[in-house]
Amino acid sequence: MKPANRVILALDLDYFYAQCEEVKNPAFKRKPVVVCVYSGRTEDSGAVSTSNYEARKLGVKAGIPIAFAKRTLKDNPDAVFLPMDKEYYQLISDKIMEILRSKADTFEQVSIDEAYLDVSNSCDGNYARSLELARSLKAAILSSVGLTSSVGISNSKLIAKMAADESKPDGMLLVEPEKVKEFLENKPIGKLPGIGPKTEEKLASLNITKLGELANFDRDQLARVFGRNLGPGLKLSAQGVDNSPVEEKEPEQLSRIITLKHDSNALNFKDELEPLAKDIASRLSELKKRASSVGIIAITTALKAKSRARTLEQATDSAELIFKEACELFDSFFREEKKEIRRAGIKVSSLEEGSKKRNVLPDPDIGSGSLMDYV
């Protein structure tokens, strides 16, 4: 028999990059640990990628400038600043994801440190059993790589995710289907995944601050303010309605971006750009994919994101072609925008299967003309 309820588990690795560094060097535990992405412009230019809870307590969290973080912790001799070691974190992540995948009916990795498991069948729709499973997963992760994690369980990805968020660090929280409404209604709207600062402000101007209020708000008015899909979607989410399946998704786009050595208003940074194209091309061939759209990303000195893109006649995985398209897009970008840019990137999208040459365009439909054409 198919279980009546879905049983979905969301698993999050706690403060992932920083915790990986604690594993590498256990002396870092109890010290503020700050994982940094140095942009290489000046000594401390760049941003904090993530930090452990010791650092967060002191106000050093993801996204802030490294220089700011150093100033904040300057009187704390224990504070540790480390460059991001993504390869190492990736190895740890891969090992964990392999374990999780093997325990799920269906599995979906959503980022380097997060995954959903649909365990409806393996737990036979039984939430008590899912709690046992969650305990054993957390234990398996701890014993294999030494990391703590947080797990949320409910009947949808949305609520499981929110439950995991609420339980962290090193927590576990079950929200049974009958408890979903109660779980949501008094929470501030910003707790809903997808509602960030901007959306929160717009909702506040409609006098909506709690999820319960959003759940009961006029659907059509939400549609007018937030758009036909997004508006009603917000209302459904606030009601705890989420039927999205747990399934592995193919990547839809790849991008690489760098901070330029010097701000620029012309394409005089080809040397810095070319490796991005090479990188994307080799990733494409790893994935056995080709891209039929190539685009560029430009971040202005005012930190506004700009983009240009072009659809190719034929999908490609060639570094040379991607680089050439990107150069042309940057040239025309600088011709029309008289802006200085700080960061530059390349993005490919419309990815399709197959690394071998193959024309995927349909044949020109010469038979579709009117019969009258021949009269």
Next chain:
DNA sequence: AATACCGGCGAGT
């Protein structure tokens, strides 16, 4: 009217 594409924005890790 439906679909495709583009550029911008917002959110999340």
Next chain:
DNA sequence: TCATACTCGCCGGTATT
């Protein structure tokens, strides 16, 4: 104060058919 590197998804506008 200074402000990384990604990925995903949606929106409105415009072009294409």
